[in-house]
Amino acid sequence: MRALDSAPAAVSRPELRAGEMLAEGGEGRVYELAGRPGTLYKAYRRPAPLAPLDALIAWEARLAEAQPELAARVRAATAWPQAVVTQPGGAAGTAAGLLLPRAPRRFAVRHRDGTSRLANLSYLTADPGQRAAAYGLALPAPVSAERIGIVYALARVLEAFQRAAPPVGHGDLSTRNILWSLERGPEVFLLDCDSCERYSPDGEALDAGHRRRAMTPNWDDPAIPAGANPTLASDRYSLGLIFLRVVGAAHFPLQRRQRDRELLSIDFGIPPAARRTRSLLDGAAVWSVCARSLSTADPARRPPAAEWVSALEEALDGLGAMSAVRAVWAAQGGGTPAPSPTRSAGQPADVTVRPVAMSGAARRWERVRPPGPGVPATPLSIRPAPSPAAPSRAAAPAPLPAPPGIVELARTGLRRGGELWLGAHQATLASLSRAGRRRRGARQVLGCAVLDFALLAVIFYMFAMVASVLLGI
């Protein structure tokens, strides 16, 4: 255990042997470390102020002492900074980078082409049919226990952030900063936790001013003015937005409308399988919690993550998926759930969310295959006439030899059938005309009669089918 009254130990940059670079972003680069498979080195582009990073590392150490159950969630489900890396000779009070835990391998998806990629939220925020066609991934259906379980796992991590003293806010809960896995049950893993901020009991940022903490476009809190840092309430907005997009498996572009002060009326599609689940019916806790989370009218009244935890437990219970709840607890260090908080009543003035029957048939997604090797355009000896309609037709790709079409097959079949029929009758006539073969000829006449009768019956039947429609019978 770390000493709590002293600054966390720093690592000197020359002590590290950086391996392969794994990612590059606006803030810096992330490298593997030789000999330390579970740890990554994040190198900042420019030296960063040391004090806020030290404060975050100490925050987690203190949480482990004071509320070990909450600290276990943070440790299991976040890339929480482990140590500051300093550069000998660097400016005093600055960090060159950080040591971070690496996301376990199960937080990855394997595309059809065999490449493995971090399982970020983008895979979940669209029709799973599209993701199956595009990447060959079998993802859970909208409003399934797996999807609700992933948001539940996230809500429990944010609950730990918010119940700690002092509370912390992540400030950029966006698609690339949240990884998920379903391998051992629903799990999340939060990245970019070095941008987290500690807040005083009245919501004042304790380390702000040092740095700009920008939210990712499309995952931002529309209550925050352009250029300003997110607040403790911004994570509460993000959780509501992530619920809509992940559980609903859709884009839900809301922020522009909210910035324009539009009143939002959100229809959340419930598939037939979940339509009788009481905890998802109109009036269930989850819809009110969601609407209040998304409200920009009074961000201070957005519900804490703890309310989501209890509403989602209710939803999962209703779906008969308490196993998902237990799996999340087990993955986040065990422990017992906190008693459900009292719910603040009422709907916000600017947002309503209601469950509706999922509309329409599923969209079909087809893969685009190239039309074979490129075909060179035939050089023309004369210039094409400048007719306005000509270009589109002239430009159609040269057709490849086409496989036989249905018409072609039918034509061939009819011709073969006709030849067989004619052959059989000719053979019968030939037999009858020859003495000594009459007995065989008689058998053939009988065969031909049966064949012709059957043919006539089929033709009559088809004629009757057509005629009955024409006559309106």
Added chain:
Amino acid sequence: MVNAEERYAVFPFYLCLDASASMAGTPMESVNRQLPLLRAAVGEDPAVAEVIRFGVVTFNDVAHTTLPLSDLSLVEAVPTVVAAGRTSYAAAFDHLRQTIEDDYHASRGKGDRWYRPAVIFVSDGRPTDDPERWQSAHSRLTDTGWKRHPNILSFGFGDADPAVLAHVSERKPHRAFIAAEGAEPATVVPELLAGLIQSIVSSSASVYSGEAQLVPPEVPSMTPIPVDELD
């Protein structure tokens, strides 16, 4: 009312590539090596692919749609391009206008909303058709009375004429580019396509900000061009 049917507007990119005989050899080999990389870079990232649609139009004496405008995550492979024939800019512009119009209506039919399309025009030579002919095709493509008229970025190397490229990009600043004298196609083409990948990825990020911008491939002195959403 907001529901799951509402999707992000998409940003269509058309690569309009000169496939005349002079592109044979190194330039075309390099295009055919780079296009699969572009497909992977855009298509294998769901956050980028979601808002980008990409098509390839090639032209020589006539123009072809080599890759129909597609969501690159659904494209299995990019067709290879073969170089032959002369350089009819008129064929390219007429084909682009018709293709954009058709694609727009097909997309609307599926409920997609569009940002103004971008055309990346790449040529290594001068037009072999009459100036009046290609210029009138060009003015049909860039006619501001036609609501779908695209923003055109043009790139030239080899024998391309800077004055012609400037005309193709409607003489708008920072939209037409010519390779430095003596630059080899073997280096110019990969750089251009790498720049195009970066341009598409950056433009996709701008779509999410709600203010889509056509972010040009990184070339000194270029600035992003604001792009408006179509009705």
